[in-house]
Amino acid sequence: MTTTTMELSTSAEKRKRISYGMTLLVAGLLIYLLFGLTTQAGVSTTFGLNLAGSQAIEVSDFVVPAQLTVNLMAAIAAFAGAYQLAKGIRSTGWLIGILAVTFVIAFLTWAAQDKSFNLTGMLGSSLVRATPIALAALCGVISERSAVINIGIEGIMLMSAQTAVVTATVSGNLYVGLIAAILVGALVAAFHAYLVIRFKVDQVVSGVAINIFGTGFTSFISSRFLQKATDTLNNSGTFPIISIPGLSKIPILGPVLFENNIVIYLMILLVVVMHIMLFYTPWGLRTRAVGEHPKAADTLGINVYLVRYVNVILGGMIAGLGGAYFTIGSVGRFDEIMTAGKGFIGLAAMIFGKWNPIGAFTSSLIFGFADSLQVKLQILRVPIPSEFLLMAPYIVTMIILTGVVGRAIPPAADGQPYEK
């Protein structure tokens, strides 16, 4: 018995090793064929490291010879592939990392050959674009850790976004809008929790109903009221950029991390707080127990229903913050269906991040990067139709979900109603 399982696992590992090695080899070849051959010789690529209007100390831009860099990346990927085939690098993370880094650097160098590409600006906009995704993902993490799937994040964010901009415009105070958005998020999430806990409604169905209702309701309000009275109802302005003294002077990192608005700071803070709360406090232990084995938790005197209510509502508040980002955190007005699937991408980020706050945040950054990359590439006039670049985040999501990075395991009781 044991020997067969061992043989099975070694053959599976061997297959995995070969497939990863081949993937890297093919990637190396692709980099050479796609980018290496089409890069002009003797041309250099400039990576800008300074952001106009930022307080950071200026550093000189990073200039590389284009063709050499692309070919070097091809060589690194191919070498890593060959090494993997021959010897085997154990860590999957490293392999994926090498693949991603070489491909992205080669691609950027190729795309921006003979031109300048602002790397700092790119990283900054990645973080900004990752913000709603990360907030949606954190909402998913906190409720799914207590075994309640919330697929209605998209609808919650839409309703919060609209509430935020309307209350902020009417009251003239952005913080009132922020609080209203968070309250609406809590309210809708409470409704979801009530349906799935009290009435044991299918969690996914309830979430879909919230999405349909949210889309319909916000569009209804938008076309009946907001479009006729844009100035008095739908024009709030946005949160100002707050520069953190001292830290914002750091080159590259300063403008990326320490010159943002309050929503983005809150998001980063939430990632840290949620990580500590989940793994180092009694509340986190209870939450995880309820998510993994509610019966055992119940036996130990934990109120399973209460924990679920609290977590889903907290998640709704986080999604509400995410909704506020769309309006008062970025453009200052509400447009119909402006979330454009970000809530669902957040769920993918949650799965990719293996239901961990920090993992979810990191994968949101990848989506943010893919999102801002397509914008930059349109500016660089890369000869790829912009529609295909716009597909990138969605395709990345699908690839990630197929478990390229190893199977993600959800909390054991995820999605199941609890009956005493």
Place this chain on the structure above:
Amino acid sequence: MSETATPSQTKTGNRSSLAQELLVPVLAVVTGLIIGAIVIVASGANVFDAYGALFTGSFGSPIRLIEGLQVYFSTGETKELLRAIYPFTESLVTATPYIFAGLSVALGFRAGLFNIGAEGQFFIGALCSAFVGYSVKGLPMIIHLPLAILAGALGGALWGMIPGYLKAKFGAHEVVNTIMMNWIAFRLSDWLLNGPMKASGFRPVTPNVLPTAELPRFFDDPLRFNLGFFLALLVAYLVYWFLFKTTTGFEIRSVGANPDAAKYAGMSIVKNLVLVMALAGGLAGMAGSAQVLGVDHWVGQGFSAGYGFDAIALALLGKSHPFGVVLSALLFGFLRSGATNMQSRAGIPIDIISIIQGLVIVFIAAPAIIRWFYRIRSIKTEETVLTRGWGK
């Protein structure tokens, strides 16, 4: 779900259980409309004007119908009569793609899959049908029309099969993947409509399909009532037959009801999941075909907007039964068609229908709310497993 009743049940037992089955959906719709009325009143409009416009927009005005009949019988002139039945036929036209799309989601539910991707599959199907419809020239209608419909079904099937395969092989959740496929479909269509498939002119739309690829219409313009409606009814019957009278249909329902048991019984989960998603995609694709070949004759941006979520509501409302889906598609057809009139007459945005739909789904999914609200005794009915957690 009368078919799930045990054979030993008497005829009267069946009938009363059917009434019980219908009670909750009907009350759910009624409650949805009541809350919709409250929203309309709260938004400062007259609810009687609004729902009056909704009614005449969906069924037509009875007075005009009588007048039309009088004119027809006295002079033989059909113009007035056709104008009177126009709203009614238009509702059937609106219901046609709903039947297909609702069947798509219902079929997925039967296998325990949640197909949120009907919208993308719809769009891809419409584009494929349009492409065959305008680019293939010189064929007689008897070949061209089926070919165009088949192209739509295949396009949709491909779009549905990809998430099905990823689900079966890798456990990637179909809810997220079908949504991603939706967005990919929208971007792809943006590109196609602005590039390879663009008709000459400024607007990003496809050329008109050739007359040989159009679903024949029964009346003169502006009545758009066409063969697509009856095709939809036929397909609904075929889906019923497939699900309840064939071995594969039985396997699909077994996989949906209890995948572990189905696996032990030697049924291939992978095969059935991929098959169901392909068929579901094909049905949604045919919804697109019916719309483009029967009604619009060309495809533009936002062609499929809203159909995906509507289809989910339809499947839930119809309890994932093909005949239930047909009934709820007719209901939605009348609602949507009437809502267009309500928007132009009473100034109520058509999005009110989405609000009502969201509420109806909640009430259907939580019948306890309806039972509590109307003080109906609880009856034990068999529950269909709709979805499971992530990739389990």
